[in-house]
Amino acid sequence: QVQLVESGGGLVQAGGSLRLACVASGRTFSFYSMGWFRQAPGKEREFVAGITATNDRTRYGDSVKGRFTISRDNTKNTVYLQMNSLKPEDTGVYYCAQSRTSSILFSTVDYPYWGQGTQVTVSS
Numbered sequence: 001q002v003q004l005v006e007s008g009g010g011l012v013q014a015g016g017s018l019r020l021a022c023v024a025s026g027r028t029f030s031f032y033s034m035g036w037f038r039q040a041p042g043k044e045r046e047f048v049a050g051i052t053a054t055n056d057r058t059r060y061g062d063s064v065k066g067r068f069t070i071s072r073d074n075t076k077n078t079v080y081l082q083m084n085s086l087k088p089e090d091t092g093v094y095y096c097a098q099s100r101t102s103s104i105l106f107s108t109v110d111y112p113y114w115g116q117g118t119q120v121t122v123s124s
Contacts, residue, residue, distance in 0.1 A: 002026035002113040004096050009118030012086055016122070020081040022096030022115055029077040030054070033099045035111060036070060036081045038120070040092040045108055048094070049081060053102035063089070086122045093117040 008020040020036070033052050039045040049070035050059045058070050069082040079096055095118075097111035105111065 002098065004098060004113060004115035006094065006096050006115040006118040009094060009120045011121045011123065014087055014122055014124050016086050017082070017084045018086065018120060020083070020094055020096075020118060020120075022079045022081075024077045024079070024096075024098060027098070027113075030074040031102060033102055033104050034070075034072060034079040035097045035099060035105070036079075036094060037097060037108065037111075038090075038092040038094045039117075040089075043092075045095070047106045047108075050099075050104035050106065051079065052104055057104065059104045059106075083120070086120075088122045088124045091120060091122050094120050 003025045006022045035050040036048040037045050038048050047061050051070045051072050055072050067085045072079040096115045098113040099105045099111050
């Protein structure tokens with residue numbers, strides 16, 4: 001059974017930083033790409049960042065490019081999201097997800113496994 005457990009969310013002032021972590025279990029972690037998504041109230045879940053299984057390529061949503069960094073440690077079955085220069089519009093529930101392949105995918109339908117989410121709130 002695949003489990004993804006996020007941590008690191010919280011309340012931060014605009015301009016601040018947070019680091020999210022997601023620990024995975026149940027499948028061979030190094031076989032699959034990982035993604036971070038977020039969902040604000042009343043909005044659809046959107047792609048934030050993705051990383052290949054082999055840790056050699058990353059992709060980002062336009063709204064977070066240059067501010068967020070995704071990384072992974074395959075020895076610890078963990079994926080991270082470093083969020084800098086946070087803005088109030090970054091507020092939402094952040095989810096990590098494990099895809100069905102080794103390549104980066106951008107749609108929620110391509111991720112069969114999800115964490116429970118962690119709340120990030122950025123105050124102005």
